[in-house]
Amino acid sequence: MIDTAAQILCELIRIESISANSNLDIIAYIERALAAAGVTSRRVPSADGNKASLLATIGPADKPGIVLSAHTDVVPVDGQTWTVPPFGGVIRDGRVYGRGATDMKGFLAVVLAAVPRLKQAATIAPVHLCFSYDEEVGCRGAPDLVRALMQSVVPPALAIVGEPTTMRVVRAHKGKVARRITVTGRTGHSAMPHRAANAVDAAAAIAYALRSLADEEIARGGDTAFDPPFTTIHVGSLHGGSAVNLVPERAVLEYEIRTMPGRSAGDILARIDGLVDRERDRLRATAPEADIVSEEISAYPGHDIRADHAATLLIGRLADDPQPATTVAFGTEAGLYGQAGIPTLVCGPGDMARGHKADEWIGLDELEAADAMMVRLADLLRRPGEHWMQTGGAHGDD
Ligand SMILES: [Zn+2]
Structure with missing residues (x-):
């Protein structure tokens, strides 16, 4: 056999x-x-x-x-x-x-x-x-x-x-959700950032906020049957910009959430969507054509x-x-x-x-x-x- x-x-x-x-x-x-x-x-x-x-x-x-x-x-x-x-x-x-x-x-x-x-x-x-x-x-x-x-x-x-x-x-x-966030701003001379919309700036703000969310999950704690015993949120890549004297018009950030069983990724994703909306509004204040788009890379419960x-x-x-x-x-x-x-x-x-x-x-x-x-x-x-x-x-x- x-x-x-x-x-x-x-x-x-x-x-x-x-x-x-x-x-x-x-x-x-x-x-x-x-x-x-x-x-x-x-x-x-x-x-x-x-x-x-x-x-x-x-x-x-x-x-x-x-x-x-x-x-x-x-x-x-x-x-x-x-x-x-x-x-x-x-x-x-x-x-x-x-x-x-x-x-x-x-x-x-x-x-x-x-x-x-x-x-x-x-x-x-x-x-x-x-x-x-x-x-x-x-x-x-x-x-x-x-x-x-x-x-x-x-x-x-x-x-x-x-x-x-x-x-x-x-x-x-654990379950997992991985997403890609693509930020489109407006380029310009670095001496006049007020006429541009800095995509890296927006992506960095999102990355920083993700870290705060990750810290909240650590504080929430969980089940010691898992290592680590909490839901994790992690930025895996962040790319953007080409020169120090240019306002970057594009940035791409990839992150993942690994949820404890029973913890809904939906709650966390809703909060991330909220901060994406906030950053989009900021960019659009100077560049109405700016946008931030989230797409799912993979997910399983x-x-x-x-x-x-x-x-x-x-x-x-x-x-x-x-x-x-x-x-x-x-x-x-x-x-x-x-x-x-x-x-x-x-x-x-x-x-x-x-x-x-x-x-x-x-x-x-x-x-x-x-x-x-x-x-x-x-x-x-x-x-x-x-x-x-x-x-x-x-x-x-x-
Ligand atoms: Zn396998």
């Missing part, structure tokens, strides 16, 4: 599904793999048709089932020094090397290898396979995929997002499910993780499944510490551990009337 998963993983790595590319090749590969096992799937395409998510239900769609979620895209390898071909799919010393080995084609390969077994087992309750695009650039594919899932099946009883957690059960992570929720405990048993469920610093698509009302946990093979890096790898033993979870999952599907089947839609966040 593990040979099959490793073989599939090598083939998946060889398809260069970095987020900047179309992912239709890897989707076609997965479609063929599912079809070979007698499983039909359907695409949920992006608006421009260049990408697609894939959705497949194995077993009865009119019963609450279990979602297995993975993303098909990987981050680029630009500027990294690899000692193996990043898209070669090489097995060496008990490890599979390549971009995406850990994040997260390893889980995807284990799921695909397990499909024949899941198909045999899923007679009473279904398994839903949900494979998205563009997770690495802000969970862009998953919202439509989750919608398509919820429209086509009875609300699932639980979801496993197989991001690399070394098979620990993860119950919560936080996620939180109780450590003692039935779904959390069940996934703990499936993953053979005896420790209390934990939290992670990175974001996932779990919040989107959670928002749809599905009790969702993050649990998968590999270590995110190896993700996004040169010589990314996953151990065959790690694939083995994930495969063991699929075996336990298949056993669970065969048992009628289990408690987990009654909990569909009962979301356990707090």
Whole structure:
């Protein structure tokens, strides 16, 4: 079984599904793999048709089932020094090397290898396979995929997002909103700033105000299950101006907010919009054509499910993780499944510490551990009337 998963993983790595590319090749590969096992799937395409998510239900769609979620895209390898071909799919010393080995084609390969077994087992309750695009650039594919899932099946009883957690059960992570603010003022000689509108000045005022908001969040405090235990607001880039004797007419600032689960980014964004309005008015006092435009770069919700929720405990048993469920610093698509009302946990093979890096790898033993979870999952599907089947839609966040 593990040979099959490793073989599939090598083939998946060889398809260069970095987020900047179309992912239709890897989707076609997965479609063929599912079809070979007698499983039909359907695409949920992006608006421009260049990408697609894939959705497949194995077993009865009119019963609450279990979602297995993975993303098909990987981050680029630009500027990294690899000692193996990043898209070669090489097995060496008990490890599979390549971009995406850990994040997260390893889980995807284990799921695909397990499909024949899941198909045999899923007679009473279904398994839903949900494979998205563009997770690495802000969970862009998953919202439509989750919608398509919820429209086509009875609300699932639980979801496993197989991001690399070394098979620990993860119950919560922060949400994120990233935005770009573009300030357009009016240029002029620096001796006559009163006839110009200084875009850098406005951007700096916004950056300074963001720091005050960040300090407020620190003071508000939060949950020590997270590091740091508060919502963070951070300016990632600020560009503008070209010469000291010219009033800059353009400045671009990028910032992000990482919210504690339960803390709404909307409140903070509304206040930022208010200070953007104030700065726009200031610029327009001398330059009516001036403007400040905010655009979203990426966003995904936080996620939180109780450590003692039935779904959390069940996934703990499936993953053979005896420790209390934990939290992670990175974001996932779990919040989107959670928002749809599905009790969702993050649990998968590999270590995110190896993700996004040169010589990314996953151990065959790690694939083995994930495969063991699929075996336990298949056993669970065969048992009628289990408690987990009654909990569909009962979301356990707090
Ligand atoms: Zn990932």
